[in-house]
């Protein structure tokens with residue numbers, strides 16, 4: 668965890684887009700001590716119930732621009748497709764020294780630099796949805812204009828929702844997005860297809876869904892608690908000549924197994940990230 672204390676920020680954190688990811692990050696910051704009066708949400712489409720609940724906690728929601736103090740951070744969490752319209756709406760809020768953090772998939776540091784004055788410190792990051800329970804993974808890359816203090820501030824904001832991995836090479840970001848940004852969806856899909864496969868093998872659907880879900884979450888917890896490599900944990904399940912070995916002969920098939928399938932999936936997500944750069 669970074670030394671930056673969220674309650675001592677020089678100005679508010681302005682969040683553009685408080686959807687699934689931005690909303691989860693906001694919860695993490697508030698939990699970690701960001702005073703609600705230092706949180707500003709700009710999201711014209713927020714459901715009334717969510718906007719009212721945030722306001723009741725002291726968060727400013729869609730305030731007029733002239734009442735927003737110089738932001739310490741502007742965090743861009745709208746969809747990459749709406750960025751060309753949405754980002755210029757908040758860019759004028761930035762003041763010299765405001766740190767801009769984007770979590771938009773695909774959108775590059777060059778895209779951000781086009782929308783902010785020269786010298787603005789910029790961070791492109793990609794978090795993931797386990798952020799909602801403080802178990803997120805963020806991969807982040809700084810622009811050349813990011814100081815040590817800016818980086819510590821970005822680490823504090825991203826660290827409020829999980830672990831942070833910094834990279835120096837922006838070219839890695841689309842592949843990181845494909846692995847950790849999108850990755851939770853692959854794991855949830857595993858729970859779905861395992862449940863469906865159990866049903867196809869004769870289990871009642873609700874029983875199959877319960878044991879598949881608990882198996883995926885329990886295995887994740889074991890992976891987390893253990894120092895052993897994933898391959899060893901897999902081998903620990905696999906008795907020679909037993910049931911797991913029979914299944915793994917299918918799943919680890921060189922041409923049609925999980926390996927080549929996942930490689931193709933991550934490659935497709937990586938390509939899509941490059942397309943979203945605009």
Ligand SMILES: NC(=O)C1=CN([C@@H]2O[C@H](COP(=O)(O)OP(=O)(O)OC[C@H]3O[C@@H](n4cnc5c(N)ncnc54)[C@H](OP(=O)(O)O)[C@@H]3O)[C@@H](O)[C@H]2O)C=CC1
Nearest residue numbers: 684686687688709710712744745746747753770771772794
């Ligand atoms: N979900 C994920 O797992 C991850 C998402 N990301 C990135 O986070 C960003 C947000 O994704 P996610 O939270 O899933 O998407 P959401 O659609 O849930 O959130 C985006 C929010 O921004 C709102 N919005 C749309 N237009 C504007 C605007 N002009 N000004 C302000 N707010 C606006 C949306 O409203 P409305 O819904 O009405 O359009 C919505 O509330 C994306 O760029 C995505 O690439 C990164 C990593 C993981």
Ligand SMILES: O=C(O)[C@@H]1CCC=N1
Nearest residue numbers: 772844847848849850
């Ligand atoms: O699907 C997407 O594009 C976003 C980025 C990573 C996870 N969700």
